[in-house]
Amino acid sequence: MTIQIKTTVLFTVLTAGFIFLVSMVVYFFSSKFAFQDFYKRLEIRAHIVASALLENDKTNTAVYEAIREQYLEKLNQEKEYLLPVKNGVVDQKAADSMGINPSFLKKIISLHEANYNQHGLYYSGVLHANNNGNYIVVISARNDYGDEVLRNLRQILLACGVVSTLIVFTIGLFFSKAIFLPIRNIISRVKEISIGSLHLRLPEQKEHDEIAVLTRTFNDLLSRLEAAFDIQKNFVSNASHELRTPLTAIIGEADLALYKERNPAEYKASLEVILHEAEILQNLTNNLLTLAQTDSAAASLQMEPVRLDEVLNDIKLMVSKMHPEYQLTLTMPDVHGYMDAPYANGNYALLRLAISNVVLNAFKYSGKPVSILLQTENKKHTISISDEGIGIPEEELKYIFVPFFRASNIGTIEGHGIGLPLTFNIVRFHEGEIKVQSAVGVGTKVAIVLPVCRPYN
Structure with a gap:
């Protein structure tokens, strides 16, 4: 996998993760609002039902009944429960027959109102007091509208997340391709450079970004490599020349001495020349050997x-x-x-x-x-x-x-x-x-x- 693809995938994954996190937050608060809104509606119904059923004034009772019938829509599986409270205790048999959670009823008595849901049913209860005593009024129903809203919200968030991820991946691929284009150009240019073409250089950009710095650094490296190769070639040429000079003098002097018979003084003079050139040659070779060994034998010194x-x-x-x-x-x-x-x-x-x-x-x-x-x-x-x-x-x-x-x-x-x-x-x-x-x-x-x-x- 190329760095371009890795970068695009990483950017896409990070963006998708961020979109998922935002979607979860949106869904959480939307769900919480939907529950609270539905509980509030049930609570209002509970108060209306309590007033309609428990008011002694028949006129008020008729008004409450009219409001209930005219303005409050019938909820799915809506049920009403009325439980008398005597001495702070609910008739447990009546509660069990209605299938209401006892702890929920105790909470209503303690707080005067409470909410809970079970198996998709939402319960809201209030404690109502009048001249005849205290009563618990409970309304239960299914929140079909809220569930539908949340279901649609989930689908919208999921669809938007998938589409956004694909769009981000496409855009990321496009931009990463544009960003890595100079690097591909550098790679293509570098492939053209060999030992015989060390004079070639990468085209330098006017920008001052990392790619420009990399290009200049690589060109500097090429310059040093070219200089090193030139030095190596010159070293061999110069070494050959420096070694050849005393050898030529030694051979020439020896040929001259052997060309004809000479007296001892002339032979001695020739030998002195040969010795001098040999010492030069020895000194040169010793220096060359020491020069080479200062690197190769450094670790053993x-x-x-x-x-x-x-x-x-x-x-x-x-x-x-x-x-x-x-x-x-x-x-x-x-x-x-x-x-x-x-x-x-x-x-x-x-x-x-x-x-x-x-x-x-x-x-x-x-x-x-x-x-x-x-x-x-x-x-x-x-x-x-x-x-x-x-x-x-x-x-x-x-x-x-x-x-x-x-x-x-x-x-x-x-x-x-x-x-x-x-x-x-x-x-x-x-x-x-x-x-x-x-x-x-x-x-x-x-x-x-x-x-x-x-x-x-």
Whole structure:
């Protein structure tokens, strides 16, 4: 069953339920009014009968009889009962012979009037007093007119309910079809989109309803998918190119060395070139492997509280040993105790790799001093790496975490475009975020934000 039909059926059921409830209320009050009206008519007849039968003045009795005959129609199965009351008690034998409920008679004596019905017969009784004593006058009859009115009312309500339900279902089906038309159009359009046609988009409406939001959201998803497929294709192309370059150099140098006999110095020079290109190739493949494993092997990595100040000191020591010419300034808050140390939950080796990638990039693209600032605020650690290098064009900032992407202004600076994507994956794995601010000719500031972690909670 489609959502359109489900919606129509649900709307119809709710409406039918409401119509049924209203019909029940109307029938209940109409029935109650019909009973009360008929009881009132019987009560009036009882008073007239009492006056006609029990008045001592024969003139008044004749008047009552004339009114009764002229203005009161004869009711179906109408009967009159007259029972004397002596000392507040009715003759029980007389009552039983008339088939009147004893409790009904007691109620009349107590309240001076009462009503009840039994097997479709309606009874109304009054207590009448005159000089000869107290009498109970009871009138019984069938309410044919009231029953007919209620029967017709039931039929009308039932017919109106059925017709109204059918009309509501038809109208609901029509409107739900109109409401779900944009969704059917979206489904039809989506079926046309495949891997080879990711450039297609859903037509966006000018309205600001949920369908328009859904359309825009789906178009955004298609844009991201298209970009992801493009990145994947570019990744394969760029990876092939980056791997082919050192391999070509190695093969070319080996062919050149084997082309003719050479002296040991020339062979040594060729081997040094081959070793250099092999190291580049090894470094590239290792980075690619690490980039892939940061997602696939994330669940198996050991996570523990890591002191970020120790990680940064380790990176500073590494930089000073590998590149003594680099000037790295490290600024961190003073630690007064074990519990005051800046802890983050993570993997020490991965965090060291992620931060060192940014630091080494800062030196590579600036050739000037680099500073690291560690701050803790609002349960977040922020590691800011700042340089005064060439900067990144503003329009290219959104691509810096794409594997193999390199800015257009790097010139002849060597690199593969793997470091920042690797850092991005590692930071994301640690539930952090990375922010980049850069201006061409001014420098770049990379902020790595990580959640605060306490060693013992």
